[in-house]
Amino acid sequence: MSTTTSHTPPESEGQSDGTAPGAGVRPARLIQNEATTEIPVHLLFRDGPDPVRMPLGPAVVGRRQDTGERPRPGRPVPVRRRPLPQTDPELAERPARVxxxxxxxxxxxxxxxxxxxxxxxxxxxxxxxxxxxxxxxxxxxxxxxxxxxxxxxxxxxxxxxxxxxxxxxxxxxxxxxxxxxxxxxxxxxxxxxxxxxxxxxxxxxVRLRHWRSEAMPAVDPDGMALRVVVLVVWRVRDTARALLGIDDHETYLRECVEAALARVPVESAGGARGGTTAAGDALTRLVAEETAPVGVEVFSVQPVRVEYAPEVAAAVHRRRIAALDARQRASMLGSVVDSVEDTVTRLTTRGLVELDDYDRKVLVRDLTVAFCSGRGEPV
Incomplete structure (x- = not known):
């Protein structure tokens, strides 16, 4: 669709842009240096001869980053949390008449x-x-x-x-x-x-109970598959909601623990010491929030055994063996180099031998072979 209607800005705006009135006049800049300005959006959508002019309010335009300009503060975006399960609000424990x-x-x-x-x-x-x-x-x-x-x-x-x-x-x-x-x-x-x-x-x-789960799937912070056994300490706080609000509160607790393990990364056995504790605190908080509306009170959810999944355990074991071997070789090589350097320095400093470059290289090679053979490592 072609548009035949044109818009001619005032002369003052054309002169301020540095363009002569007789030449092709550029349209006025809609966004200038101010952070707030009015944008006539109706000029951009003119499908008919008589467009409808809609009153617009000021539009807030944020400034670009890395230009030295500070953006205008806006409202914080609320973090959406998953809604907690709800039971019948009238269903609450009360004493029976006996x-x-x-x-x-x-x-x-x-x-x-x-x-x-x-x-x-x-x-x-x-x-x-x-x-x-x-x-x-x-x-x-x-x-x-x-x-x-x-x-x-x-x-x-x-x-x-x-x-x-x-x-x-x-x-x-x-x-x-x-x-x-x-x-x-x-x-x-x-x-x-x-x-x-x-x-x-x-x-x-209604006693304080503990439940030791079977091996459940989980991941570490790097996304590696794990198998985690957790110990859950819990009790029934509201008997009416626990027995009448849901089908089976023990099955519900088990599924909440499994869902929390899918959301919280767990440190592996070789990770940091505080990794398992932090993961246990996060698991306890999540499971307690999920089970509180159904009358179940959770005190602790702690991983008691963390191991790699069978499909990745062999690869992780080989990687650890290779890293340990590399560290041992680096340590051995450093000690050999230090020993060779100390031996050559003492021989030349005390004047026991006179060595040129060729003789020095031969001596270093022979000493290196001797020290490595003495340590039981191949050259």
Whole structure:
């Protein structure tokens, strides 16, 4: 598409550029020495006869580097972090309602007593002297009726609820209770307790635990493949989120450790002493941030064994052997040269021999061969 409309700048601008008014006038410079100026962008896009002029604000143009000009400070670019996993905000651990174990024992005893009394009331106790063992006098009943069956049902339910709800709370263990898919609370108390027998229980270990992983893939700062075994110290802090917020909190912890190893480089066995410690601190921080929203508290993630992957272990071993051999040869050669130099200097200084250039070269060669042979190294 061709454009027939032209733009003629004012004469003052043409003269300031050093161009005569009659000659071909260059367009005015849009960006001058100021750091902020207005750029008429609508002049660059004129597809129609009547372009739409859009009001533009000042555009900030940064200065070039290495020109002695200081750029205008701008807003810092925020660092985007990966969003942490989120669970149901209403899902948080809270204590469940339980009773002491004495209440369950009392209810069970009442149920048994009610059943015994109902049997006596119906006249079903064995005749004396066996009936006197219960401490009840003989009563000639008329058999089981509707009232007797109702009394039996009530006594049985009371006894089953009393004895069926008894539970023993242990130190370091907890129960997560639920009813019809709804979280009802967590029991962390110890001793003999009575818990509603209608509530399903899920036992969870809340002690401080450690997990030694299998060899996981990792890399060193140079990108070399490694196999790392880590020791993780952790515990369940929020039982509701750990058991109900995710499918399996132990599997989730294992996958978080593996993902952190893929992001944090680990120093190899021959690296710096503080490399493994720094990597452990970084791993601990990353895994703790990932597992905190799901109720798992991580205290330490430390590499306990770092070794090269099988596909690169042989090559790294050969490289280390070659480097060690090169250092030994360099040390041996330096000692041989020092010994030869000291020997020749002493011979010439004390006047024992008179050597010209040829004789000096021959003596140096013979001494070098002798010293190297004495050290067991080939010449």
């Amino acid at each position: 009773l002491p174990g004495a209440a369950g024992l009392l209810a069970g005893a009442c149920g048994l007593t009610g059943a015994l009394v109902t049997t006596w009331w119906a006249g079903l106790l064995p005749p004396p002297p066996a009936g006197r063992a219960f401490g009840l006098p003989a009563y000639p009943g008329h058999g089981l009726g509707l009232a007797h069956w109702a009394a039996y049902a009530g006594s049985g339910l009371l006894g089953a609820a009393g004895f069926g709800g008894l539970a023993r709370g242990r130190t370091g263990r907890a129960w997560v209770l639920g009813l019809f898919g709804r979280y009802r609370g967590t029991v962390r108390r110890t001793g003999l307790l009575w818990v509603n027998p209608l509530l399903p229980r899920r036992r969870v270990d």
